[in-house]
Each structure stands twice: as C-alpha cells, then as structure tokens.
Amino acid sequence: MVDFEQIFSERASKMERSEIREILKLIQQGDVISFAGGLPNPEAFPIEATKKIINENLDEMGEKVLQYGSTEGVNPLRKELAKLMRDRGMDVDHENILITHGSQQALDLLSKVLLNPGDKILVGSPTYLGATGAFKAFEGEMETVEVREDGMDMDLLDRKLRQMKVKGELPKFIYVVLTFQNPSGATMTAEKRERLLDIASKYDILIVEDSPYSHLRYEGEKMPHLMSMDTEERVVRLETFSKILAPGFRIAWMTGPEELIEKMVIAKQATDLCTNPFGQYVAYKYLSEGIMDEHLENIKELYNKKRLTMLDSMEEHFPDEVEWNRPEGGMFIWAELPKHVDTREMFEKAVDEKVAYVVGDAFYVDDGGNNTMRLNYTHSSEEEIKRGIKALSKVIKEEIEMAEKKEESPIAP
Amino acid sequence: MVDFEQIFSERASKMERSEIREILKLIQQGDVISFAGGLPNPEAFPIEATKKIINENLDEMGEKVLQYGSTEGVNPLRKELAKLMRDRGMDVDHENILITHGSQQALDLLSKVLLNPGDKILVGSPTYLGATGAFKAFEGEMETVEVREDGMDMDLLDRKLRQMKVKGELPKFIYVVLTFQNPSGATMTAEKRERLLDIASKYDILIVEDSPYSHLRYEGEKMPHLMSMDTEERVVRLETFSKILAPGFRIAWMTGPEELIEKMVIAKQATDLCTNPFGQYVAYKYLSEGIMDEHLENIKELYNKKRLTMLDSMEEHFPDEVEWNRPEGGMFIWAELPKHVDTREMFEKAVDEKVAYVVGDAFYVDDGGNNTMRLNYTHSSEEEIKRGIKALSKVIKEEIEMAEKKEESPIAP
Numbered sequence: 001m002v003d004f005e006q007i008f009s010e011r012a013s014k015m016e017r018s019e020i021r022e023i024l025k026l027i028q029q030g031d032v033i034s035f036a037g038g039l040p041n042p043e044a045f046p047i048e049a050t051k052k053i054i055n056e057n058l059d060e061m062g063e064k065v066l067q068y069g070s071t072e073g074v075n076p077l078r079k080e081l082a083k084l085m086r087d088r089g090m091d092v093d094h095e096n097i098l099i100t101h102g103s104q105q106a107l108d109l110l111s112k113v114l115l116n117p118g119d120k121i122l123v124g125s126p127t128y129l130g131a132t133g134a135f136k137a138f139e140g141e142m143e144t145v146e147v148r149e150d151g152m153d154m155d156l157l158d159r160k161l162r163q164m165k166v167k168g169e170l171p172k173f174i175y176v177v178l179t180f181q182n183p184s185g186a187t188m189t190a191e192k193r194e195r196l197l198d199i200a201s202k203y204d205i206l207i208v209e210d211s212p213y214s215h216l217r218y219e220g221e222k223m224p225h226l227m228s229m230d231t232e233e234r235v236v237r238l239e240t241f242s243k244i245l246a247p248g249f250r251i252a253w254m255t256g257p258e259e260l261i262e263k264m265v266i267a268k269q270a271t272d273l274c275t276n277p278f279g280q281y282v283a284y285k286y287l288s289e290g291i292m293d294e295h296l297e298n299i300k301e302l303y304n305k306k307r308l309t310m311l312d313s314m315e316e317h318f319p320d321e322v323e324w325n326r327p328e329g330g331m332f333i334w335a336e337l338p339k340h341v342d343t344r345e346m347f348e349k350a351v352d353e354k355v356a357y358v359v360g361d362a363f364y365v366d367d368g369g370n371n372t373m374r375l376n377y378t379h380s381s382e383e384e385i386k387r388g389i390k391a392l393s394k395v396i397k398e399e400i401e402m403a404e405k406k407e408e409s410p411i412a413p
Numbered sequence: 414m415v416d417f418e419q420i421f422s423e424r425a426s427k428m429e430r431s432e433i434r435e436i437l438k439l440i441q442q443g444d445v446i447s448f449a450g451g452l453p454n455p456e457a458f459p460i461e462a463t464k465k466i467i468n469e470n471l472d473e474m475g476e477k478v479l480q481y482g483s484t485e486g487v488n489p490l491r492k493e494l495a496k497l498m499r500d501r502g503m504d505v506d507h508e509n510i511l512i513t514h515g516s517q518q519a520l521d522l523l524s525k526v527l528l529n530p531g532d533k534i535l536v537g538s539p540t541y542l543g544a545t546g547a548f549k550a551f552e553g554e555m556e557t558v559e560v561r562e563d564g565m566d567m568d569l570l571d572r573k574l575r576q577m578k579v580k581g582e583l584p585k586f587i588y589v590v591l592t593f594q595n596p597s598g599a600t601m602t603a604e605k606r607e608r609l610l611d612i613a614s615k616y617d618i619l620i621v622e623d624s625p626y627s628h629l630r631y632e633g634e635k636m637p638h639l640m641s642m643d644t645e646e647r648v649v650r651l652e653t654f655s656k657i658l659a660p661g662f663r664i665a666w667m668t669g670p671e672e673l674i675e676k677m678v679i680a681k682q683a684t685d686l687c688t689n690p691f692g693q694y695v696a697y698k699y700l701s702e703g704i705m706d707e708h709l710e711n712i713k714e715l716y717n718k719k720r721l722t723m724l725d726s727m728e729e730h731f732p733d734e735v736e737w738n739r740p741e742g743g744m745f746i747w748a749e750l751p752k753h754v755d756t757r758e759m760f761e762k763a764v765d766e767k768v769a770y771v772v773g774d775a776f777y778v779d780d781g782g783n784n785t786m787r788l789n790y791t792h793s794s795e796e797e798i799k800r801g802i803k804a805l806s807k808v809i810k811e812e813i814e815m816a817e818k819k820e821e822s823p824i825a826p
Binding site (some may be wrong): 007009015016056099104113134204263266274 | 414415416417420421422423424425428429432434452453455458460463464467468471474475478479480481482484514515517518519521525526527528530538543546547549550551585617618619644647651655659660661662663669672673676679680682683684685686687688689690691692799
C-alpha cells in the first residue's frame with residue numbers, strides 16, 4: 001500500500017477528527033439522553049408538505065430537478081431568496097446569492113478563495129467549531145475576542161484589531177454569529193451591531209455573519225440584520241434551510257458582494273459543480289408557495305416548549321453555583337459551572353448517568369471554557385429533557401462537592 | 414466595498430472561469446443543437462421509480478432522510494455499494510467507501526488532503542477538465558502523457574515517471590479515466606491496465622481512476638476493473654449515480670484504502686458536514702430494490718441508438734479528411750480534423766449554423782488538440798443529431814476549403 005503519511009498534504013497532516021463528532025458516536029451507542037448534538041427535531045420536519053412538493057416537482061419538471069444545475073444555484077430559488085431578504089430589509093438581488101451545500105460549504109469556499117496559509121481570521125471566544133474547522137483546513141490562524149452575554153466585546157475587538165494592524169496582520173475577515181450564537185446563545189444588541197460595522201469600516205475588513213438561527217426567535221424583540229444596516233457592502237451573510245425546513249437536503253445560501261460571489265462560483269465549480277438541484281427545487285417551492293411562514297410557527301412553538309421545559313428543569317434541579325443564560329431563540333443554552341469544575345473530566349460520569357452535553361472548551365480556540373457546557377434542547381422530548389436535566393444535576397452536584405473537597409485538602413493522603 | 418483583489422488567496426487569484434461553462438451559457442441562449450454538454454438525457458431519468466422510492470422513504474423513514482447524516486455517508490447506501498463492487502470483483506467493505514457530493518467533490522477532497530502547492534499530478538493528454546480544475550484549485554501542477562485510441566501510452570508514462578523520479582518530482586498520483594474516457598472516448602485494454610498497475614507499483618504511486626461511464630457499455634467486451642486487478646491497495650476509484658440514475662441528487666462514491674478514506678472524512682467534515690442524506694437514501698433504494706439493473710438497460714438502449722445515429726450521420730456527411738473513433742460506450746465521440754483546421758476559430762461559425770461542440774484543446778493542459786472536438790450524443794434527440802451533424806459537416810467542409818486556400822497562397826493579396 002501507498003504510505004499515506006508520506007503523501008498527505010501539509011494541511012491534511014494538521015487535520016484532526018472533530019471532538020463533537022467522536023462524542024456523538026460514543027453516545028449514539030447507548031440509551032443516553034443527548035443534549036450534545038445540534039440536531040433539529042424530526043417532529044419539526046414538514047414531511048407531508050415535502051412529499052406534496054416533491055410529487056409536484058417530479059410531475060411538472062422532473063427533467064429539471066433531476067438534471068445538473070448551474071453552479072450559482074437554480075435561478076427560481078435564488079430569486080425567491082433575494083425577495084425574502086429584501087422583505088427583511090436587505091438590499092440584494094439574486095446575483096448576490098450563491099446556493100451552497102450547507103452553510104459549511106460556504107465556510108469552505110470562503111476559506112478557499114480568501115485564505116493563504118497563516119492568514120488571520122478573527123472569531124469569537126467561544127465560537128462555532130465547524131467554522132474554525134473550515135478555516136483551519138486552509139491553514140488559517142484564529143485570533144479571538146471574548147463573547148459576552150450581548151455578543152462579542154466591541155472594545156476588545158477594537159483594541160485587538162489595532163494591535164493586529166500595527167503588526168501588519170489584520171485578519172482577512174471577522175467571523176460572527178450575532179443571533180442566538182452557537183454555542184453560547186448570545187445575541188448582539190442593535191447598538192453593538194452598529195459599532196461592529198463602524199469598527200470593520202475603520203479597519204476596512206470584511207464581516208462574515210453566520211446566521212442559521214435568526215428565524216428561530218421565541219420571544220423578545222427582533223434585532224436588525226447586520227446586512228440591512230451595512231452601507232458599504234462589507235457583510236457576507238450565511239443562512240440555511242437546515243433549521244427552517246430540514247437538514248437532509250443540505251441547502252443553504254450565502255449573500256454577498258457580486259465580486260466575491262463570482263469568485264466563489266468559480267471555486268465551487270471545481271469543488272462540486274453545483275448544489276443538488278433536487279433539494280434546491282424543494283426549497284424553492286417551500287418558499288414560493290408560502291409553506292415556510294406557516295411551518296415556522298409550528299417549529300417555533302415546538303422548540304419554545306422544549307426551551308422552557310429545559311430552563312424550568314434547570315431552575316428546579318441545578319445547584320445554585322451553576323449559572324446559565326436564557327436565550328430568546330435558537331437551539332442552545334450555555335451553562336457555566338464553578339471555576340474549579342472541569343466539564344471535560346465530568347463528561348464520562350454524565351454519560352454513565354445516561355446524559356450528555358458538549359464540553360464548552362471545544363468551542364474555545366485558545367484555552368478557556370473548561371467549566372462550561374452547551375446544552376441543546378431541540379432534539380429531545382420534553383420528558384427526556386426533564387429526566388436528562390435531573391440526571392445531569394446529580395452529576396454536577398457530586399462534581400462540585402468533590403472539587404470542593406479537593407480544594408480543601410490540596411495534599412491528598 | 415472591500416477591495417477583493419487585495420484579499421483573495423493566491424489560489425483564488427489563479428482561478429479562471431471554465432471555458433465549457435461559458436460556451437454552454439452562450440449556446441443556451443439560442444436554438445442551437447448542442448453536442449457540447451455532457452448531460453444525461455432527461456428521458457433516461459426514472460421519474461416514476463424515483464417518485465415511488467421517495468414517497469416510501471418519506472413514509473417509512475422521513476425523520477432519517479430529512480436529518481443530518483454521518484460524514485462518511487449513510488451506512489445502508491455504503492453497504493449496498495460495497496456489495497455492488499464485490500459483485501464486480503472488487504474486494505471492498507463499506508469502510509472503504511465515502512459518499513461524495515458528486516465525483517467532483519471526491520476530486521476536490523483528494524486534492525485537499527494530498528496536494529501542496531507545486532505538487533505534480535500525472536494526467537492524460539487530453540483529460541477531463543473538471544479534474545484538472547480541482548487539482549489547479551489546490552495549486553497542483555499537471556504533467557501529461559498522451560492518450561491513444563487504447564488509453565494512455567504506457568511507454569511514455571514509464572519514461573515520464575523515470576524523468577520525474579530523477580528530478581525528485583514524482584507525482585502525488587496518476588489520474589486516469591480508463592473506460593470511455595471523457596473527452597476522447599478511449600478505453601484502455603486489459604494488458605495495458607496490468608501494465609499501468611506495474612508501473613505505478615514500480616514508482617510506488619497512487620492511481621485515481623475516475624469511472625463515471627463503465628456501466629454504459631453498448632457493445633464489445635467488458636474490461637476488467639483496475640481495482641479488481643490491484644493487489645497493493647494502490648487504486649482509488651470514483652463512481653457516480655449521475656449517469657446511472659440522475660445528476661440532480663449529486664450522489665457519488667469513492668472507494669479506496671481506509672487510511673485515505675478516514676483522512677478524507679475529516680476533510681469532508683470541514684467542507685460540507687455530509688452529503689445530502691435525502692439523495693443518499695434514494696440511491697440506496699434504487700440499488701437495494703434492484704431498480705438500477707433494469708433501468709440501466711433502458712438507458713443503454715436509448716444512448717446506443719443515439720450513438721449509432723451520430724456515427725451514421727458522421728459517416729454520411731463528414732468529409733473524408735475528418736477522422737473519428739467509435740467508442741463502445743460512454744457519452745462522447747472524439748473527432749480530429751485536418752491539422753490546419755482550428756476548431757476554436759471554427760466555433761462561432763458552427764454556432765451561426767446552430768450547432769455546438771466542445772473545442773478539443775480545452776482538454777489539453779499543454780498545447781495541442783487545436784484540430785479536435787468532443788461531440789456528445791446523449792442529450793440531443795435523434796432528429797437533432799442528424800440535423801446537427803449535417804450542419805456541422807457544412808461548417809467543417811467550408812473551414813477545410815478555406816484553410817487549404819490559405820495554405821496555397823500564404824501571402825494573401
């Protein structure tokens with residue numbers, strides 16, 4: 001056999017298996033209640049509507065939905081999406097839109113056309129690790145700025161960029177999830193969004209806003225979209241059907257300046273020729289026939305119940321030492337345990353008690369987050385959520401006690 | 414706006430729009446008979462069978478086909494594919510199989526995990542330009558060996574590799590399309606396949622065999638699969654459902670050594686998380702319910718008629734100075750005009766006469782092929798094929814006459 005270690009590229013030699021992926025494999029094997037994944041709930045899939053759309057599509061334009069499509073994406077879908085975005089205050093045309101095979105592919109293509117090895121990208125701390133995975137695969141190097149309850153710290157961002165500019169190392173772009181961030185659930189305020197645009201303008205930097213959850217708001221006031229506030233074509237926006245229709249078609253879209261889209265189309269052509277037209281035409285009908293608006297209400301009702309169930313259970317069972325937030329939408333709650341509790345060390349015990357989460361430090365590029373965890377509430381049933389949170393509380397309490405004992409007697413017998 | 418020229422990566426700065434793509438756009442605008450694309454015929458799409466499969470899938474496992482899947486691909490499909498390949502003499506397991514979003518993605522991922530900038534890849538001359546596009550996007554550099562009527566010239570390959578070895582520049586892999594090559598239609602004989610394996614073994618090089626057309630044989634004897642002759646796990650094989658089911662799902666598979674597959678799974682995770690499970694489950698049922706075997710007979714019958722119609726029309730109308738081959742399968746015929754005729758110069762005249770082809774030199778990494786063209790016969794109707802070939806013959810005859818006149822009077826008045 002060929003000695004692959006000898007022929008792998010430098011970027012491949014640095015690639016590591018995703019931790020979350022390994023965790024998910026581990027817990028799939030047992031009867032563990034998982035708050036670890038980021039999966040939509042199958043109950044939220046509009047199976048009957050999808051079936052109807054597909055039968056119609058195959059009857060009316062089977063030769064189109066089963067054929068190759070253009071690399072940009074099929075125009076009927078691009079036009080519907082442009083309309084959707086204009087309705088939400090973003091001044092775009094279908095030429096600004098590229099259909100991608102999941103938002104992950106947009107992150108991959110952005111990296112492909114923007115990153116040379118060693119180029120910097122500015123990300124939050126914590127941040128979505130699928131994004132840093134894509135950037136690392138093209139040997140990008142992450143610089144981080146802390147994410148607060150109301151999003152990335154703008155003072156720190158300004159200071160960090162000033163330092164980077166002095167060193168001649170300004171990042172290629174700032175990557176942010178502004179609304180119901182994965183993993184922290186944090187949402188950036190309108191004022192901070194203005195400030196983010198100002199800062200990006202000052203240093204003349206592109207902003208990549210990944211926005212998979214903005215449609216999933218269960219309470220509170222809608223925030224203005226960064227792209228609708230942007231007067232300088234400085235924002236690239238990623239959205240996906242994975243959370244508002246279903247992930248199984250892998251249909252997402254990226255919106256941005258035409259010059260960037262054009263280059264990405266060339267890159268995508270060498271990457272996969274085109275996103276599957278079959279799924280694109282499902283998404284098209286889902287929008288054009290107005291099914292989404294109605295269906296979104298169902299999803300939101302379903303997820304909000306689960307969210308409240310989890311928050312109530314946490315309130316009831318979690319010890320006082322644990323802090324957590326109360327995101328008004330999205331899919332996750334972020335919990336912070338006492339500093340001396342390591343959620344990674346605690347993980348196996350949790351799995352023994354048949355409950356799982358994602359260890360928070362997985363979302364930190366640098367050190368940090370050792371005492372944090374991400375809890376997903378969309379995928380489990382309400383009964384599972386109650387049972388799982390109760391089990392997790394038990395593990396946390398034991399862990400806190402043990403940690404306290406250790407602190408008290410640093411030299412164990 | 415951000416100055417993108419300033420921030421594009423080096424690889425992006427080198428990216429160019431595909432010529433074929435531009436040609437296809439041009440001719441889509443008129444009533445041109447196109448022999449240019451490489452599209453399957455919509456008549457070959459099993460629309461009713463697909464509809465039945467999808468309705469069953471949504472009824473029986475809607476929560477699975479609409480959900481995220483694992484990066485390797487969904488196991489039921491991987492297992493069916495492993496079985497299909499074992500039935501064809503290849504000793505593989507589902508762990509050797511990665512489902513990709515079209516074979517183009519396999520080429521992208523192979524490039525991602527194998528190529529550093531400047532690494533060499535050995536390809537045929539001519540060769541499939543989607544492949545060289547993928548390699549170039551990762552700054553790979555092509556070395557070429559001539560493709561004959563019976564495939565790549567093995568003496569030249571041996572000599573080329575010896576030269577490259579002396580320079581310490583052995584290629585990362587040899588890329589070949591052995592059966593009904595795109596663009597030339599050439600098929601490699603069994604003896605030469607043996608020799609290809611011997612040569613690759615001698616220089617210890619990986620072979621990537623792209624095999625989209627091996628199921629589309631209309632006459633003649635089946636050739637042994639390279640992978641079934643390979644005793645050293647030296648062959649990576651790419652196959653696709655695009656030509657045996659439909660391209661609209663973008664489902665393809667790559668088979669290779671587990672160590673390579675594992676690395677590619679990590680790379681794919683950062684690229685698009687997973688191939689759309691919806692399409693994967695369609696492909697799975699298409700195989701497991703035995704629909705493919707029956708349907709392949711329909712496709713072959715349809716395409717063979719078109720192939721014979723085109724060959725007969727060429728025989729009837731093309732001038733004696735033109736030579737062409739008679740591939741026993743696939744989707745293309747390759748024609749060679751007299752040396753002094755430039756098919757690129759001739760192209761606009763052909764479009765004026767409402768017929769299009771792909772200029773052959775597009776498939777040459779180096780110079781060459783200026784007097785050649787690729788003709789696709791699967792997408793047009795038989796009537797269109799007859800009309801198109803007649804129109805093309807007229808253009809060719811005029812071009813030959815003109816070229817001859819030029820030759821006779823080099824100093825024009």
